[in-house]
Amino acid sequence: MTEEIMTKNAENSTEPILILKDLQVYFELKKFGFQHAGYVRAVDGVDMELRRGETIAIVGESGSGKTSLMRTILRVNNPTGGTISFEGQVINNLKSSELKAFRQKVGYVQQDPYGAMAPFMSIRSILEEPLKIAGIKDKEERSRRVHQVMEEVKMTPVDDFLAKFPHQLSGGQQQRVVIARAMILNPVLLVADEPVSMLDASVRVEILKLLRNLQESHNLAVIYITHDLATVRYFSEYIYVMYAGEIIEKANESDLINETAHPYTHALLAATSDPDPKNVDEFQDVPPGEPPSLVNPPAGCRFHPRCAQMIEGVCNVEVPPEFDLGKEHLVSCWLFKDYEVAKNRS
Amino acid sequence: MSEEKIIRIQDLKLHFTTTRGAVQAVDGVNFDLAPNKAVVVVGESGCGKTSLAKAVLRLLPRNIGEYSGKVYLKDLETMSLSDEEYRKQVRWIKMSMVPQAAMNSLNPVMRVGDQVAEPMIVHYGVDKDKAMEQAAKMFQNVGVPVDFLSRYPFELSGGMRQRVAIAMALVTSPELVILDEPTSALDVLTQANIFNLLKRIKTELETSFILITHDISTSSELADIVAVMYAGQIVEVSESHRFFSTPRHPYSAKLMASVPRLRSKEELDFIVGRPPSLINPPTGCRFAERCPKRFGKCAQEPPIYNFGEDWVKCWLYEDQGEKA
Numbered sequence: 001m002t003e004e005i006m007t008k009n010a011e012n013s014t015e016p017i018l019i020l021k022d023l024q025v026y027f028e029l030k031k032f033g034f035q036h037a038g039y040v041r042a043v044d045g046v047d048m049e050l051r052r053g054e055t056i057a058i059v060g061e062s063g064s065g066k067t068s069l070m071r072t073i074l075r076v077n078n079p080t081g082g083t084i085s086f087e088g089q090v091i092n093n094l095k096s097s098e099l100k101a102f103r104q105k106v107g108y109v110q111q112d113p114y115g116a117m118a119p120f121m122s123i124r125s126i127l128e129e130p131l132k133i134a135g136i137k138d139k140e141e142r143s144r145r146v147h148q149v150m151e152e153v154k155m156t157p158v159d160d161f162l163a164k165f166p167h168q169l170s171g172g173q174q175q176r177v178v179i180a181r182a183m184i185l186n187p188v189l190l191v192a193d194e195p196v197s198m199l200d201a202s203v204r205v206e207i208l209k210l211l212r213n214l215q216e217s218h219n220l221a222v223i224y225i226t227h228d229l230a231t232v233r234y235f236s237e238y239i240y241v242m243y244a245g246e247i248i249e250k251a252n253e254s255d256l257i258n259e260t261a262h263p264y265t266h267a268l269l270a271a272t273s274d275p276d277p278k279n280v281d282e283f284q285d286v287p288p289g290e291p292p293s294l295v296n297p298p299a300g301c302r303f304h305p306r307c308a309q310m311i312e313g314v315c316n317v318e319v320p321p322e323f324d325l326g327k328e329h330l331v332s333c334w335l336f337k338d339y340e341v342a343k344n345r346s
Numbered sequence: 347m348s349e350e351k352i353i354r355i356q357d358l359k360l361h362f363t364t365t366r367g368a369v370q371a372v373d374g375v376n377f378d379l380a381p382n383k384a385v386v387v388v389g390e391s392g393c394g395k396t397s398l399a400k401a402v403l404r405l406l407p408r409n410i411g412e413y414s415g416k417v418y419l420k421d422l423e424t425m426s427l428s429d430e431e432y433r434k435q436v437r438w439i440k441m442s443m444v445p446q447a448a449m450n451s452l453n454p455v456m457r458v459g460d461q462v463a464e465p466m467i468v469h470y471g472v473d474k475d476k477a478m479e480q481a482a483k484m485f486q487n488v489g490v491p492v493d494f495l496s497r498y499p500f501e502l503s504g505g506m507r508q509r510v511a512i513a514m515a516l517v518t519s520p521e522l523v524i525l526d527e528p529t530s531a532l533d534v535l536t537q538a539n540i541f542n543l544l545k546r547i548k549t550e551l552e553t554s555f556i557l558i559t560h561d562i563s564t565s566s567e568l569a570d571i572v573a574v575m576y577a578g579q580i581v582e583v584s585e586s587h588r589f590f591s592t593p594r595h596p597y598s599a600k601l602m603a604s605v606p607r608l609r610s611k612e613e614l615d616f617i618v619g620r621p622p623s624l625i626n627p628p629t630g631c632r633f634a635e636r637c638p639k640r641f642g643k644c645a646q647e648p649p650i651y652n653f654g655e656d657w658v659k660c661w662l663y664e665d666q667g668e669k670a
Contacts, residue, residue, distance in 0.1 A: 200560050202617040204604070206616040230605075233606070233611065234606055271538035275563050275566045277589075277591075279567045280568065286535055286538045
C-alpha cells in the first residue's frame with residue numbers, strides 16, 4: 001500500500017486535474033410534454049480549477065444548483081454550454097466506453113448512505129461490484145482489494161462486516177462502506193455530496209477526519225458539497241459560495257470567513273450558530289424571501305431582491321462582474337466595483 | 347414549588363417488545379419544566395429521544411412492553427387517564443407536537459388550511475368557518491401568507507411546510523409544544539428563520555417547549571435548560587449558560603467537543619464506539635464503556651447529584667453534589 005502512495009505522490013503536479021469553464025446546465029421545461037416552455041438554469045456560468053490534494057467546498061442553500069453542478073461533473077447530466085476538462089481532456093461529449101473509464105477515476109460519496117446501497121446486497125458484494133465492472137476477473141485480487149479498502153476506512157475486523165447487510169450497520173458504518181466503495185478503484189477525484197449531514201454530531205467528525213486522511217494518503221482532489229459552513233472549515237482549502245446557479249464568491253477558507261465580501265455570504269455566516277447560550281436572547285439576522293426561481297432569475301444580481309445593501313439602478317439592472325480582491329478572492333457584487341474586474345459576465 | 351411546573355415527569359418508562367427482547371427506549375426518566383421555558387433534549391441517535399417525546403404525548407405503537415411512571419401537567423396526572431380521556435383533555439389541548447420531518451408529515455391530498463383548522467374542529471368542536479379564521483390567524487403568526495390556506499403541501503417550500511406544521515401544533519394554543527428535530531432537514535437560512543419564529547412565539551404566546559435534537563449548535567438558539575439523554579436515561583440537566591460553558595457529565599463534554607464551530611478553530615473530538623444496545627443495556631453507568639474518566643465505581647449505577655436546579659448522574663460528582 002505504501003508503494004502505491006509513493007507513486008501517487010510522485011505523480012503530483014500543479015496542473016489542475018479538473019477545469020470547468022463557463023459551465024452551464026439548463027433543463028428544458030416542456031408544456032404538454034413537447035412544447036418548449038423555457039429553461040431551468042440550474043448552473044449558469046461556473047468556473048473552477050481543482051488540483052490534486054486540494055478540496056473545494058461548494059456551499060449554498062437547496063435549490064442553488066449544487067447538486068446539478070456535481071451531477072454534471074460526474075457526467076450524469078450533460079452540460080448545456082461551457083467545458084469540463086478532466087486530466088487535460090474535454091469530457092463534454094464522451095462516448096459510453098470512454099465515460100466508463102472516466103468514472104473509474106472519480107469516486108462519489110452520497111448524502112444518504114442507506115439509500116445509496118442496495119439493501120439486498122452484502123457489504124462484500126457492494127464493494128466487489130465496481131471491481132467487477134472495472135473488469136477485474138480474479139476473485140482473489142478482488143477479495144484482496146476489498147480487504148485493503150475496508151482497512152483504510154477502519155472497518156475492522158474486516159471479515160466481521162463483509163457478510164453483513166447495510167441495515168445491520170450503524171449510520172457511521174454505512175457511510176464508511178459508501179466511502180470504501182468510492183475509494184476501491186483508487187480514484188483521483190472524490191465528489192462528496194453532503195457526506196455527513198445525515199449523521200450524528202459525534203460521528204460527523206469521525207467521518208470528516210477519515211475523508212481528510214484518505215485525501216492526504218491518496219493525494220485526492222475533493223469536491224465537498226454542503227450547506228453547513230461550520231464543517232467546511234475543518235475540511236477545505238477553498239470555499240465557493242453558490243447562489244441561484246452562480247458562484248458568487250470564492251476564496252480560501254480563512255479569507256471567506258474572516259474577510260467575507262458578498263452580502264449573501266455574510267447572511268450565511270450569520271445564520272450559522274455556534275453553541276452559545278447568548279443566542280437565546282437575540283434574533284438572527286436573516287435576509288427576507290426565498291431563493292429565486294431558476295426559470296426567470298431576477299435581472300442584474302440574482303440576490304438583489306433579498307439584499308439589504310442593494311444599489312438601486314445598478315444591482316437590479318446590470319449583472320455584476322467578478323471582481324478580484326487579491327489573494328484569489330473573487331466576488332460578484334457591485335459593492336466592490338472599485339476593484340479590478342477578473343471576469344465579465346452577461 | 348411543584349405547582350408552578352408546567353410538566354413533571356417521574357420515572358417514566360417505555361419499553362418495546364421485540365422478538366429479540368425488550369427494547370428499553372425510555373428507562374426511568376425524571377425531569378420537570380417551569381412555564382415559558384424551553385428544554386432541549388440532546389443525545390446521539392438511538393438514545394431514546396423520540397421515544398421520550400412519544401411516551402410523554404402517548405403516541406404509542408402496538409408493541410408496548412412496559413409503559414409506566416407519572417407525567418403531571420400542572421396538577422393533572424395524565425398516566426392514569428384512559429386513552430379517550432387523554433385525547434379529550436390533553437393531546438392538542440394542553441400539549442401538542444411538531445413531529446420529526448414535519449415537512450413530510452402533512453397530508454399530501456389535503457389543503458394546508460384545512461389541516462391546520464382540523465385540530466380546532468376535532469378538539470373544540472367549533473364550526474369550519476371559525477376554525478379557518480383561527481387557521482388564518484395562525485398562518486399570519488408563523489409567517490405564512492394567508493392565501494396559502496388553499497394550497498396543497500407540494501406547492502410549498504420546505505421552510506413553509508415546516509411553518510405550517512408549527513401552526514398546526516399551535517392552533518389550539520397549548521401550553522406545551524414538543525418539537526422533534528424541527529429543522530434537521532432545512533437550510534441554514536431557513537433554520538435561522540424557524541428559530542426566530544420559535545423565539546417570538548415563546549415570548550408572545552408564553553408557550554413552553556421541549557425541543558428534541560442532536561444539533562447542539564442550533565439548539566442553543568432556544569434552550570433555557572439542556573437535558574442530555576444517553577441510552578434511555580437522562581444523565582444531566584443543566585441551565586443552558588452553565589451547560590454550554592462547562593458541561594458536567596463526561597458524555598456532555600464529549601458531545602460539546604464534537605461540535606464543529608465557525609468562530610473558533612479548536613481541534614474536534616469524537617466519541618469512540620456507539621451507544622449501547624437498549625435491549626441489554628450495561629449494568630452500572632451506561633456510558634462507562636466509552637467514558638475517558640471511567641473508574642472502579644462506574645460498575646455500579648450512579649445516583650443523581652444535585653447542584654441547585656441542575657443535576658448530573660455520574661460518580662465523579664460524589665464529593666461535590668448533593669445526593670438526591
